[in-house]
């Protein structure tokens with residue numbers, strides 16, 4: 001994959017993110033190319049991540065009031081955030097879901113043996129998830145296009161979401177924090193907290209528990 005192709009891919013990712021966050025129905029136009037793009041990047045994805053890419057996610061996980069029993073890493077890629085969550089919470093069951101079957105296969109191949117009993121990966125589209133309502137106490141989106149209605153559906157009452165962008169506003173898939181807060185607030189999330197580590201940023205939010 002050439003540098004030109006990588007740069008075009010980054011521009012496409014930002015365009016798709018901006019468009020789909022504003023108009024989720026546009027996803028059906030962006031979906032095939034997004035999937036192809038990440039299928040092609042799967043073999044080299046992990047090598048492209050910097051060592052501290054997930055530092056702001058770790059900071060957000062540190063501040064969770066209690067460990068989740070079940071966690072979902074949406075748009076898991078090669079599973080790096082799923083592995084981080086599993087290591088952070090040694091009793092949690094973690095699911096990594098991704099649109100790209102090549103990413104899922106790579107994540108499965110890269111799963112450390114000590115995590116294999118608690119971390120599993122499956123192909124799924126975040127726009128229409130194959131999970132029960134309220135299935136996860138924690139959902140992580142690391143460098144991932146959000147689909148807010150589905151996200152809200154699968155988080156349990158009182159559960160948490162973390163949005164992480166490994167290069168902050170320079171991340172190709174990036175959503176401005178004010179937009180994230182607005183979309184989440186309108187769906188009953190609160191208790192927002194921001195984290196920074198190196199160039200990475202994360203936003204933590206808690207879903208209302210109906211009381």
Ligand SMILES: C[S@@+](CC[C@H](N)C(=O)[O-])C[C@H]1O[C@@H](n2cnc3c(N)ncnc32)[C@H](O)[C@@H]1O
Nearest residue numbers: 038075076077098099100103125126127142143
């Ligand atoms: C920029 S990569 C991030 C991968 C990983 N979270 C990380 O930070 O290393 C975005 C990932 O989201 C996946 N993705 C994009 N749209 C998706 C969707 N609607 N449902 C599930 N996965 C999606 C892509 O296939 C890709 O693996």
